[in-house]
Amino acid sequence: GQNIDQPTEMTATEGAIVQINCTYQTSGFNGLFWYQQHAGEAPTFLSYNVLDGLEEKGRFSSFLSRSKGYSYLLLKELQMKDSASYLCAVRDPGGGNKLTFGTGTQLKVEL
Amino acid sequence: ETGVTQTPRHLVMGMTNKKSLKCEQHLGHNAMYWYKQSAKKPLELMFVYSLEERVENNSVPSRFSPECPNSSHLFLHLHTLQPEDSALYLCASSTGQGTYEQYFGPGTRLTVT
Numbered sequence: 001g002q003n004i005d006q007p008t009e010m011t012a013t014e015g016a017i018v019q020i021n022c023t024y025q026t027s028g029f030n031g032l033f034w035y036q037q038h039a040g041e042a043p044t045f046l047s048y049n050v051l052d053g054l055e056e057k058g059r060f061s062s063f064l065s066r067s068k069g070y071s072y073l074l075l076k077e078l079q080m081k082d083s084a085s086y087l088c089a090v091r092d093p094g095g096g097n098k099l100t101f102g103t104g105t106q107l108k109v110e111l
Numbered sequence: 112e113t114g115v116t117q118t119p120r121h122l123v124m125g126m127t128n129k130k131s132l133k134c135e136q137h138l139g140h141n142a143m144y145w146y147k148q149s150a151k152k153p154l155e156l157m158f159v160y161s162l163e164e165r166v167e168n169n170s171v172p173s174r175f176s177p178e179c180p181n182s183s184h185l186f187l188h189l190h191t192l193q194p195e196d197s198a199l200y201l202c203a204s205s206t207g208q209g210t211y212e213q214y215f216g217p218g219t220r221l222t223v224t
Binding site: 004041101104 | 210214216218
């Protein structure tokens with residue numbers, strides 16, 4: 001089975017840095033995704049990690065440790081528009097590109 | 112705009128109605144997915160189609176019936192739904208190369224009365 005844990009809510013200040021953690025206990029692993037979802041909108045792809053280490057993409061970075069079943073999404077220079085839900089998802093090793101999602105972390109960016 | 116469109120965006124139906132949700136992707140992808148998103152719950156995968164063949168049916172009740180007539184279109188036929196089926200239904204598509212990230216449509220907000 002798959003179990004993915006994320007904090008439900010986080011609050012941060014504009015211009016600051018925030019780290020959103022995701023831990024997973026899965027029967028198999030073939031990559032971890034982070035998606036951003038604004039209220040009432042479609043989830044949009046942010047990052048993908050399949051090997052250990054840090055992937056950087058502009059203001060967003062994502063880290064993976066497969067041995068610890070742990071990932072985080074790092075958001076730098078926070079902007080008000082970053083207020084959204086951040087979804088962590090693990091891909092099953094079998095075929096079909098099947099993703100199991102966490103419940104998401106609702107991030108609120110304040111002035 | 113992610114290249115995946117869904118219609119209708121909002122739907123209210125009674126428990127005895129029959130309706131269909133439509134998804135279309137303009138990205139040239141060869142796999143399509145249906146997800147259910149309920150409040151306070153994770154996105155739940157319902158169905159996966161790859162090259163128009165169903166490769167995943169995630170223990171979904173038979174009152175939900177998917178159809179994939181070609182690689183660009185995906186339907187979800189609904190009949191005799193229950194109030195607990197009220198949710199946001201998201202469609203996604205992906206390519207068969209690279210990281211296989213999924214591109215989502217805006218969803219259909221379904222309310223069953």
